[in-house]
Every structure is written in structure tokens, then in C-alpha cells.
Amino acid sequence: MTEVTVPTELWDMGDEAAISAWLYAHGDAVAAGAVIAEIMVEKSSFELVAPASGTLNILVAAESPVVQGQTVARIA
Amino acid sequence: MTAAKAADVVPDLLTRLAAALAPGATVEAGAGQTAVDADALTLAALLARRDTADWTGGGLCDRPGDDPEKCAGAAATLRLWTNRRCLVVPRSFAQRERFAAAAAASEAAGWPVFLRPSGGSAVVHRPGILNISLVTVRRAGTIDIAEAYRMLGARIVAALGALGVPAALGAVPGSYCDGRFNIVAGGRKLAGTACLLRPAGARIGMLAHAMLAVTGDVAADVVAVARFEAEMGLAPAYDACAHVALAELVESCVIAGPGD
Numbered sequence: 001m002t003e004v005t006v007p008t009e010l011w012d013m014g015d016e017a018a019i020s021a022w023l024y025a026h027g028d029a030v031a032a033g034a035v036i037a038e039i040m041v042e043k044s045s046f047e048l049v050a051p052a053s054g055t056l057n058i059l060v061a062a063e064s065p066v067v068q069g070q071t072v073a074r075i076a
Numbered sequence: 077m078t079a080a081k082a083a084d085v086v087p088d089l090l091t092r093l094a095a096a097l098a099p100g101a102t103v104e105a106g107a108g109q110t111a112v113d114a115d116a117l118t119l120a121a122l123l124a125r126r127d128t129a130d131w132t133g134g135g136l137c138d139r140p141g142d143d144p145e146k147c148a149g150a151a152a153t154l155r156l157w158t159n160r161r162c163l164v165v166p167r168s169f170a171q172r173e174r175f176a177a178a179a180a181a182s183e184a185a186g187w188p189v190f191l192r193p194s195g196g197s198a199v200v201h202r203p204g205i206l207n208i209s210l211v212t213v214r215r216a217g218t219i220d221i222a223e224a225y226r227m228l229g230a231r232i233v234a235a236l237g238a239l240g241v242p243a244a245l246g247a248v249p250g251s252y253c254d255g256r257f258n259i260v261a262g263g264r265k266l267a268g269t270a271c272l273l274r275p276a277g278a279r280i281g282m283l284a285h286a287m288l289a290v291t292g293d294v295a296a297d298v299v300a301v302a303r304f305e306a307e308m309g310l311a312p313a314y315d316a317c318a319h320v321a322l323a324e325l326v327e328s329c330v331i332a333g334p335g336d
Contacts (some may be wrong), residue, residue, distance in 0.1 A: 010273065010280075011221045020195070021168035035274075038168055043196040043255040044221045044271035045166060062171070 002052040004073040006039060006066045010046065017041035018065045019072060026058040030075060037073070039066065050075060089239075089323055090206055090290045094156050096235035097208060104157035105203070109190045111159045112201075115209045115283050116193050118153055119274060122213050123281045154231075155209040159201035163304055164287075166270075167191040169198075178307035187300045194270035194283060196253045198301045204292030204321070208232060208267075209285040216280045224271050225257035228284040232259050232267065241325045250315035252301045259286060264320035294319040 011017065020040035024030050030050045037048040050056075054075040066072060094103050104111070163182055169175050170191055179189040190201075201207065210228045212219075229245045236243040236259070245257050248265040259267035267288035274281040289297070295316035302312040 007275070009217055009220060020166065021171050040166070040168070040195045042221050042225075042271075043194075043253070043257070043269065044224075044273055045168075045193060045195040046273040047193075047275065049275055062168075 002054070002075045003071045004036070004048065004051060004075060006048075006068055006070045006072060007046065008068040011041050011044075011068075013068060015041050016065065017067070019060055019062050020045065022058060022062050024056050026056065028056050030054065030056045037062075048072070089326060090158075090204070092239060093206060093235060093288070093290060093322065096238040097156060097231060098154050101154065101156050103206065104155070106157050106159040106201075106207075108160060108162060108188065111157060112164055112190050112192050114157075115155065115211065115285060116272065118155065118209070119211045119272065119281045119283050122153065122211055123274065123276045123279065153211045155207075155211075157207045157209070158203050158205065159207065161187065161202040162200075163187050163189045163198050163300060164192050164201050165189060165198045165304075166195055167193055169308070172308065174307065174309050178304055181307050182300070182304045185300070185303065187304065189304065192270075194272040194285065196255065196268070196270040198304055199253050199268055199270075199287050200297040200301060201287060202292060202297075204290050206288045206290050207285060208288060209283060211281070211283050213279055213281045216275065216278055219280065219282065221271055221273065222257075224273075224282045224284040225269055228269060228286060229257055229259060232286060232288065236261065236266075236322075239322075239326060241322065248318050250313075250318035252298060252305075252312070252314050252319075259288065261320065261322075261325055265318055266320055266322060266325070289319065289321040291321055291323045294321050 020038045022037045024036050032053045034050045035047040036050045039046040052075045057074045060072040182189050233243045243261040246260045247256050251265040253268045257269045258265045267286045269286045272283040298314050298316045305312040
């Protein structure tokens with residue numbers, strides 16, 4: 001089981017960030033390195049990359065706020 | 077300054093701004109989605125360069141010991157371009173229920189809608205708007221979003237200064253696609269900015285781009301954006317006076333100048 005986490009150090013802790021879109025659905029097979037979601041912060045889109053191959057288990061719905069370091073999905 | 081003199085100043089304004097941004101650079105005349113996609117392709121290409129065995133460029137500022145002063149040019153590419161009249165929205169908009177109908181209505185009104193990978197909300201592209209795209213690759217942890225915006229913003233502010241237009245970064249309440257890193261002149265929004273961040277192992281690629289209104293009717297731009305966003309079910313509340321085109325500022329600066 002590999003966790004997918006929101007990056008740190010790319011924006012200020014006080015900035016509002018949210019998952020703007022999941023590019024794969026819950027239960028989809030994903031390959032390591034694939035862009036699986038986008039995080040929107042400060043008019044910037046951060047491409048969240050799958051750290052491993054496997055089945056995507058989404059923990060945070062699209063358009064939900066997130067914080068740095070938060071686990072938003074797991075890949076099994 | 078007579079009206080005739082002022083008119084002489086404006087027609088080549090886009091060319092003059094481009095020259096101030098990057099001497100010798102050409103301005104691409106884009107055509108819709110393909111023109112938008114070119115930025116992300118540039119980012120992918122720059123990220124891939126380091127992966128090639130024959131890479132000798134060095135100094136992408138993504139390794140310990142890279143000298144930022146020496147590699148600043150090699151680490152970034154600057155693209156200047158215009159587009160045909162259209163709206164451009166983050167690609168996540170396409171997942172929303174009302175997107176297809178809103179895009180169709182906008183296209184019927186003369187504003188086709190295209191998708192971009194960066195953040196923000198709907199913006200306008202047209203021949204009188206200069207798009208400025210800065211792509212850079214750095215070692216992860218050596219740059220953040222604010223720095224990417226400042227790199228782009230500093231270049232644009234300097235170019236505007238060379239044209240005699242003082243500008244700064246900041247928010248403009250009432251403008252569409254507002255943010256902290258707009259290019260602001262006289263309290264009005266001259267350019268909007270957005271970023272794309274793409275991690276690639278120990279590196280991160282960043283696209284920071286701006287759409288700067290050089291000439292044309294910014295009030296019509298606001299109407300087009302507001303109409304599209306209303307169709308999307310959003311609640312746009314924009315003030316056309318929050319926006320300004322560079323031509324207006326240059327005319328007023330010249331008219332107010334000494335000797336006139």
C-alpha cells in the first residue's frame with residue numbers, strides 16, 4: 001500500500017489548496033508516474049503523480065480542500 | 077500630443093512590448109487549442125532533455141552546485157504568442173456538469189472555449205492580448221509557486237517600465253481570474269497569471285504564464301467571461317473598470333508627458 005500525499009514546500013501553509021480534479025476513478029488501475037489528480041492553489045495547478053502502480057483508492061473527493069502532507073489516496 | 081500622434085504610438089505596441097520582454101524574439105500567432113497546448117509540450121520537452129544521454133547543457137538549476145546566475149538563461153524558455161479570439165479555462169472545468177452547454181453557448185457567441193493545464197478560471201485570448209509563457213526546470217525544493225510568479229512578473233514589470241508604464245504585482249478585486257500575482261498598472265489589471273507545476277523525480281517543471289491586454293476592448297472581454305461563467309452556474313461579479321489595456325496607459329502616459 002503506497003500513500004499519495006499532498007506536497008510540501010511548494011506554497012505557503014496559509015494558502016487554500018484543493019483537489020480540482022481526479023483524472024482516474026476510484027478503483028482504476030494506475031501506472032507509476034501517471035498524473036492522477038490536480039491540486040489547485042494560488043491559481044496554480046500541481047500535477048499529482050502516482051508513486052506506484054496498482055489500484056487507486058481515493059480518500060478525498062474532487063473540489064475538497066487539502067493541506068500539505070495530507071494523504072489523499074492510496075495505491076494497492 | 078494630438079490624436080494622430082497617439083494613434084502612431086499604439087499600432088506597434090505589441091511588437092515593442094515583445095522586444096522589451098525578449099529582444100529579437102518573434103511573436104507566434106496561434107490558432108486555438110494547439111497554441112495553448114504548446115506550452116505544456118515545451119515543459120515536457122525541457123523535462124525530458126535532462127533524461128537524454130547527450131544532454132550537455134548543464135546548469136538547469138536542478139543539481140546541487142548549479143549556479144543560478146549562470147544557468148538562469150539555460151533553465152528557462154520564454155515564449156511570446158497571441159491567439160485567435162477565444163476563452164481558455166483550466167481543464168478541470170471540463171469535468172463539470174454544465175461545461176459542454178456553457179462552452180457551446182460561448183462558441184455560438186463567438187468565443188470558443190479551450191482548455192489549459194494551469195490553474196485559475198476563465199480568461200480571454202485574442203490577437204490584441206500577448207501571452208507570455210515562461211517554462212523552467214529546477215531541482216525539487218529550490219523553487220515554489222510564489223518564486224515562479226515573481227520570476228515571470230519581474231520580467232514583465234521591467235518590460236513595461238521600459239515602455240514608460242509603471243506596474244507591480246497584486247490583486248485587483250472585481251477582475252476576472254483574480255489573484256495575488258496579477259500585473260497591475262494604475263490600480264487596474266493589465267495581465268493575469270497562472271502556473272502549472274509538474275514533478276518529475278528529483279526535479280520539478282514549472283510553467284508560469286501571463287495574458288496581457290495590449291489593445292482591444294477589455295470590457296467586451298469581461299462580458300464574454302461573465303457570460304460563460306454564468307452558464308457554468310458560477311456567480312461572476314466583475315467590474316470592467318478593474319481591467320485596462322496597455323494602449324490606454326501608453327496613450328495617457330505619452331499625452332501627459334513633458335513637452336506636450
